[in-house]
Amino acid sequence: MYILKNSLISIIRNKGRNILIGIIILVISCSATVTLAIRNTANKLVKNYEEAHDIIATISFNRQQLSNNFKGGEDARKENIEAFNNIEAITIDAVKKYGESDYLKDYYYVYATSLNSETLTKATDSFEYEVEDRQTTTSSSTTTEGGGNYGMGRPMQGEGGMHTITNNNTTTVITRSKEIFQSSRNLTGDFELDGYSSYDAMTNFVDGTYQISDGEMITDFSNLECVISSELASLNEISVGDTITLKNDNIEKTYDFTVKGIYKDNSNENDSINMYSPSANQIITGSSVIEKLVEDDSSLVTNVTPSFILKDEGVIEAFSSELKEKGLNEYYAVNTNLDQIESATKSIENVKTFATTFLIITLIIASIVLFVINMINIRERKYEIGVFRTIGVSKFKLTMQFVLEILIVSIICLSIGAVTGAFLSKPVGNSLLKSEIETSKNAEQEISNNFGRGDKMGPMEMNHNGMVNVTEIDSIDAVVDFTVIAQLLGIGIFLSLISSLASMISIQRFSPLTILKERS
Amino acid sequence: MGILKLENVAYRYKDAPKDKYVFKNINYEFEQGKMYAIKGKSGSGKTTLLSLITGLEKCTEGHVFYDGKDLKKMNLDKYRNTEIGIVFQSYNLLPRLTAIENVILSMDVSKVKVTNKKQKALELIKSVGLSEEHCNRRILKLSGGEQQRIAIARSLSYNPKIIIADEPTGNLDKDTEAEILGIFKHLAKDENKCIIIVTHSQNVCNEVDVIYELK
Structure with a gap:
């Protein structure tokens, strides 16, 4: 006592x-609180982020591999094209086989095809119109009139034709033909029918690119139910509950789909200049529906885009090898969104590294300064x-007294420093992160400028097929919690012991x- | 039988040659109720002998027995804070404490059972001839004589059987020296303490019962 x-x-x-x-310890504890709060919060953010964002593997065409196998010379062109045509497309059965892997948490896919319709108008910025060409012959002269039409946007029935009107000494040859008026941008003609295997596969809905604006999402993935775009609905005056008829021209069979919902595509602000968004003619249904269509017509052209949710990043290589073993063609490569995830947490990781380095340097300097002060102090108190x-x-009790002195001063100053640090950690953390993000964006901007793309390139805009868009962490909101207090206490004891040494x-x-x- | 006995005590510094002793074959015995003087020339080893008696150093050869127990087998910290009181020439009080706090600290260290430590300290300070007014003064605000009295009061705070003083009057004038020696005499005769004074002062030697000389 x-x-x-x-x-x-x-x-x-x-x-x-x-x-x-006390002043030295106060400064140390304040900066330690800030850095520990930033470090711990950053750790949690990164961990939560990684937990929230699964590592997803997709299969893409490996063009590099194809070009490596190309033969040179004009004569080999046909051979090269034939080799390209012989590369097997990924089938739904293969995807299901790949999905049965121990390295996966889950998998999903989009099974797509395209159908036509006789009752639906495609949302497109082109239309056909009829052109009439009249050639009038008189006994003395021949005049030609062209460019007349019977109304824009009215599709012409038949393949056009020619007839002749003879009146007195005048003969008029009328030639009718179809012309397409369209913008210079590329267009798609069919309705794209995307069959999703699960709600997880609907990545555009998960990340908010698409949003149901009326009705609801399909509930049965095997029924002829669908969700259509608001643009298609508006163009054809379709409401939720209506039926749309799509037709497979190959077998002349029609399918009646019940419209369960209408979705809005929120991404169109960033699209290139088009009257309609690229998703305007996209009709969403279940993958089992597409399988039924394929059963009816095995020649139907389909496309399957699988997404495999990996258990963790350590299994990427093993999963890739497994797919090869299961027969994945050498011209396909397994890609993941790992880079995207790492890119999104890069800034916060940098801030964390900075905070840790700063903390270590502060502690080293503080330990040396406190040790020296105490050495001088001990000489005075010899x-x-x-x-x-x-x-x-006793020596032990005397040592205890000296340690206790430092410990009491440390605890008082650590407490004051912790409170001050708690107030400072949030603004300091966010300021550091903001600065880091700006530096990172400036570097990206510079690269974009070098490509002549202005601000249209960067990690925020990356979107891989079948993957949820990964957005960058832009706020750290560092908080002083129990862990920080415990670590601070540890630092206090460490510093007290060092200085009491x-x-x-x-x-x-x-x-x-x-x-x-x-x-x- | 004496309270303190030195048996064939010899001391050599650790870095000194093997045959170079500060002193050798010391056989002294000290009893309660008597005053002793250990005298000798400068460098004869008086303070070294004091450090052996107080357990601050250990003898190279021989034994120091306190109340029949060998110091080598005793807890020397406990020995110093309960059995023996030490008074130094330069007083060795803690300057950041007041006079009374120095005395109370000594009681705290010895864990002596006293109901009211402050009252007891005050009594001790009064017993060495100081007033209540001196109690709350910082040490450096006291004169040399007053400091030495406080040092004696501190050494008495846990009622030890032996008080050993190293040149206790070396820094004091003759009147004060006489007063301090009077206190020691009172402690030996009336309080049955064994007083050992390390000195080269003839005045001190004249007041003691036994003189041991180191050569």
Whole structure:
């Protein structure tokens, strides 16, 4: 008990020295609180982010591999094209086989085909119109009139034709033909029918690119139910509950789909200049529906886009090898969104590294400064040590008293520093992250400019087929929680011990009689 | 039988040659109720002998027995804070504490059972001739004589059987020296303490019962 009493008296009666030590510890604890809060919050953010964003593998065509196998010369062109045509497309059966892997948490796919319709108008910025060409022959002259039509946007029935009107000495040859008026941009003709295997596969809905604006998402993936775009619905005056008829021209069979919902494509602001969004003619249904269509007509051209949710990043290579073993053609490559995830957390990782480095440097400098101050302090208090030892205070108790003095000062200053740090950590953390993001974006902008693409390139705009868009973490909101307090306490004890090391060594080494003799 | 006995005590510094002793074959015995003086020239080893008696150093050869127990087998910190009181020439009080706090600290260290430590400290300070007014003064605000009285009061705070003083009057004037020696005499005769004074002062030697001389 007297040790504590002596420590308190010593702290109170040696104000100058203890205030100096206190200021150093206060600065350390404040910066340690900020850096620990940033570091811990960043760790949590990255962990949560990685948990929230699965590592998804997709299969893409490996054009590099194909070009490596190309033969040179004009004569080999046909051979090359034939080789290309012989590359097997990924089938739905193959995808299901690949999906049965121990490396996967789950998998999903989009099974797509295209159908036509006789009742639906395609959402397109082109239309056909009829052109009439009249050639009038008289006995004395021939005049030609062209460019007449029977109304824009009205599709012409039949393949056009020619007839002749003879009136007195005038013969008029009328030639009718179809012409397409369209913008210079490329167009698609069919309705794209995307069959999703599960809700997870509907990545555009998951990441908010698409949003149901009326009705609801399909509930049965095997019924002839669908969700259509708001543009297609508006163009054809379709409401939820209506039926649309699509036709497979190959087998002259029609399918009646019930419209369960209408979705809005929110991505069209960033599209190139088109009257309709690329998704306007996209009709969403279940993958089992597409399988039924294929059963009816095996020659139906389909396309399957699988997404495999991996258990963790460590299985990427193993999964890739497994797909090869299961027969994945050499011209296909397995890609993941790992780079995207790492890119999204890169800025925060940089801030975390900075915080950790800063903390380590601060602690090293602080430890040295405190050790030196205490060494000087011990030299000043050598006499005191001698007196204590002479009156029978054990080395252990004396050491305890010196450690306790530092510990009391440390705890008081750590508490003040922790409170100050708690207020500073959020703005400092966000400011550091903002600065880091700006630096990162400037670097990307510079690269984009080099490509002449202005601000149209960057990680925020990356979108891989079958993967959810990964967005960057742009706010850290560092908080001082129990972990930070515990770590701070650990730092306090560590610093106290380091700074008390001088007194510990001195107390063990000093002979009380020598000290007192020197004093005399 | 004496309270303290030195048996064939010899001391050599650790870094000194094997045959170079500060002193050798010391056989002294000290009893309660008597005053002793250990005298000798400078460098004869008086303070070294004091450090052996107080357990601040260990003898190279021989034994120091306190109340029949060998110091080598005793807890020397406990020995110093309960059995023996030490008074130094330069007082060795803690300057950051007041006079009374120095005395109370000594009681705290010895864990002596006293109901009211402050009252007991005050009594001790009064017993060495100081007033209540001196109690709350910082050590450096006291004169040499007053400091030495506080040092004696501190050494008495846990009621030890032996008080050993190293040149206790070396820094004091003659009147104060006489007063301090009077206190020691009172402690030996009336309080049955064993007083050992390391000195080269003839005045001190004249007041003691036994003189041991180191050569």
